[in-house]
Amino acid sequence: MVVQIATNWKLLQFAEMPCNNLAERLKKARMLTGMSQVELAKKVGISRSVLNEVEAGYRNKILRPTLLKLLTVLDKDILCDDYYRFVLDQEEKLKPLVEKYGLRKLARMLGVDASSLDHWKRGDYQISKRYFERILDLRLFL
Template structure:
C-alpha cells in the first residue's frame, strides 16, 4: 500500500494569491500554522507590525523584520526578488558599482551619490521603487 502524507494547510491554503508581500506573508503564515498573534510572539515583532504587513499598510520592509519572519516562515513562499535583494543588498550594490561608477548610478537612479554610498554600506535600505529601477538597469547589463 502507498502512504501519502498530506499537509492539510497546503490543501487548504496552497492556492492563496501571492502577488504582493502582504499576500505572501498571509500564505506563509497560515501554511506554517500561525495566527498573527503567534507569529508576533515567535518572531518578536509587535502584533501591530505583523498586522500592518499582512494588511499591506507597510510599504517598507526592513532586512531585520524580514530576517525575523524568515526565522519561522518558508522563504520560498515569503520572498520575491525584492526580498532577496534586501537580504543581499550590500553585495548587489557593490556589483552594480563595478558596472557603473557612482556618479553614473546616481544619475540613472535619480538619487544623490551619498544615497548610493548609504545603500552600499547598508545604512539605508533600497525601496521597492528604487529596486525596480535597479532591476531595469541589471536587465540592460547583458
C-alpha cells in the first residue's frame, strides 16, 4: 500500500514533464525511478556521460544495446517513442515488408541499398530514424 502511494505520487509529480524528444523522455523515466544519472548508469552498465549527453540534448539517438539496458530499469512507455518501439523489434517488423515487396524493391522504395536493408532485417545494424520515417511516409505498415 505504501509503495503504491509513493508510486502514484511520483507519477503525479512528474506527469506534467514534457516527453517531446529523447532527452525529455529519458529524464522523465529516470526521475520516476528516483535515481540520479550516476545511480542509473551504474545499475544498467553504461557511462554517466552518455546519460548526461542524452538528457542534455547533445545526443539525439541511442543504440539498441543501450536502449535494452535502460529498459531493464526504466518504463518502456515513457522512454520509447514509435521509433524506439520499432527498433526493439525491427527484425520482426521488417520481415513481412521484405516478404511482401522483396528486398530489392523495398530498398528502392526506401531509397537505400539492398545490403543496408538486409543488415537491418537481420538486426546487424539499427535502422535510422530517417528510414523509419520513410517507412511511415510510404504507409507500409497499414
